[in-house]
Amino acid sequence: MTALAPSPSRTRLSTRRQLAVFGITxxxxxxxxVAYAVSQGADLAHLDRAPVGAQIALFSQSLAxxxxxxxxxxxxxxxxxxxxxxxxxxxxxTGWLIAIAGVGLGYGTAWLTGAAAFSAEALSQTxxxxxxxxxxxxxxxxxxxxxxxxxxxxxxxxxxLVPRLAAGRSRDAVAVLLGLAWAAFHIPMMLFLPGGIDExxxxxxxxxxxxxxxxxxxxxxxxxRLRTGSIWPVLVLHATLNAALxxxxxxxxxxxxxxxxxxxxxxxxxxxxxxxxxxxxxxLWRRR
Numbered sequence: 001m002t003a004l005a006p007s008p009s010r011t012r013l014s015t016r017r018q019l020a021v022f023g024i025t026x027x028x029x030x031x032x033x034v035a036y037a038v039s040q041g042a043d044l045a046h047l048d049r050a051p052v053g054a055q056i057a058l059f060s061q062s063l064a065x066x067x068x069x070x071x072x073x074x075x076x077x078x079x080x081x082x083x084x085x086x087x088x089x090x091x092x093x094t095g096w097l098i099a100i101a102g103v104g105l106g107y108g109t110a111w112l113t114g115a116a117a118f119s120a121e122a123l124s125q126t127x128x129x130x131x132x133x134x135x136x137x138x139x140x141x142x143x144x145x146x147x148x149x150x151x152x153x154x155x156x157x158x159x160x161l162v163p164r165l166a167a168g169r170s171r172d173a174v175a176v177l178l179g180l181a182w183a184a185f186h187i188p189m190m191l192f193l194p195g196g197i198d199e200x201x202x203x204x205x206x207x208x209x210x211x212x213x214x215x216x217x218x219x220x221x222x223x224x225r226l227r228t229g230s231i232w233p234v235l236v237l238h239a240t241l242n243a244a245l246x247x248x249x250x251x252x253x254x255x256x257x258x259x260x261x262x263x264x265x266x267x268x269x270x271x272x273x274x275x276x277x278x279x280x281x282x283x284l285w286r287r288r
Contacts, residue, residue: 015164018077022160025068026185033057033064034188045195058189062149065156065185072160080159083231091228095237098220098281100139103244105280106273107253107263115262115269116255123252131252138247139240146239157182158225158234166226175222179215186210190266198260206266213265216275217241220285227287 013021040054047055069080111118120131127134157178165174187207190196197206217237224233245265255263262269 012078013072013076015167018072018164019161021072021075021077022068022156025071026064026156029064029067030061030185030188033061034192038192043194044189047195058193061189063152065154065160066152069156069160077160080155081163081229082155082159083225083229083234085230085232087228087230087232091224091230092233092236094281094284095220095224095233095235096139096240098217098277098285099237099240099244100277101280102217102274102277103241103249103270104273105276106267106270107249109273110253110259110263110269116253116259118252119254120252122254123248126247126251135248135252138243142243142247143236143239146242147235149242150235150238153185154231154234154238158221158231162222162225166222171223171226172219174226175219176215178222179218180211182218183207183211183214186214197266198264200258201260201264201266209266209268209271213271213274216271216278219278220281223285223287227285 034057037050037054037057040051042050042054042058044058047058050058073079107116110116123131123134127137129137161181162174162178165177169177190207190210191203197203221234221237224237225231250263253263261267264270
């Protein structure tokens with residue numbers, strides 16, 4: 001009886017080709033979904049009023065980097081480095097602190113300078129509880145839904161992209177490339193969907209400032225991921241940033257005409273605060 005010859009192993013794509021497959025797949029997932037949402041009249045400022053299909057198309061964007069990772073793996077890209085390993089709580093807390101520092105500096109400056117007003121009453125009304133309690137809920141248990149949303153993105157950025165970019169590059173170079181990719185992923189929604197950029201803000205300025213935010217945050221994201229081998233500090237940083245903005249800072253802020261230039265995802269003070277938060281916490285995350 002003749003023995004069966006072993007089947008040849010599948011050829012693994014080079015790193016450059018893996019990155020190309022990832023980028024092409026991500027583009028093929030994002031652009032049609034955004035186009036469909038636009039055709040349905042979706043408005044990011046009032047997403048709850050959009051048709052269900054448009055809402056699904058937009059919320060599913062958080063899964064696009066993970067799906068692009070799986071496609072790349074399936075065609076010979078090698079297994080992603082998932083990174084679900086335990087790390088000390090203080091390391092996870094570093095991610096939490098970076099986001100709190102960034103949002104706090106940005107919005108705190110707006111409150112102190114009069115660019116916007118702080119309102120404990122407005123924050124309290126969001127849950128019918130005292131403002132400090134609302135803030136604690138938003139920044140602790142309130143992180144959970146944002147962690148779930150962040151997983152879809154970070155399985156692409158941190159589990160696939162960062163380890164491959166790190167081959168032959170410094171951590172700082174990885175951070176810059178990661179930040180640019182992260183920003184580019186969001187640009188179609190910012191430019192083509194109503195509500196993606198606040199009224200009164202120049203689109204190019206908003207995109208440029210948002211890109212600066214992404215690149216700045218990519219430094220602790222890349223360093224923490226490569227230093228610890230874990231995705232948890234990255235997920236907590238990403239989730240805390242969103243929770244601090246949407247559950248605490250924005251509800252506690254009363255804005256006037258022109259405030260959109262200073263605050264929000266494309267705001268000058270938001271950008272300056274995030275850059276400042278990254279720099280202030282640098283001794284915590286930038287370690288060899």
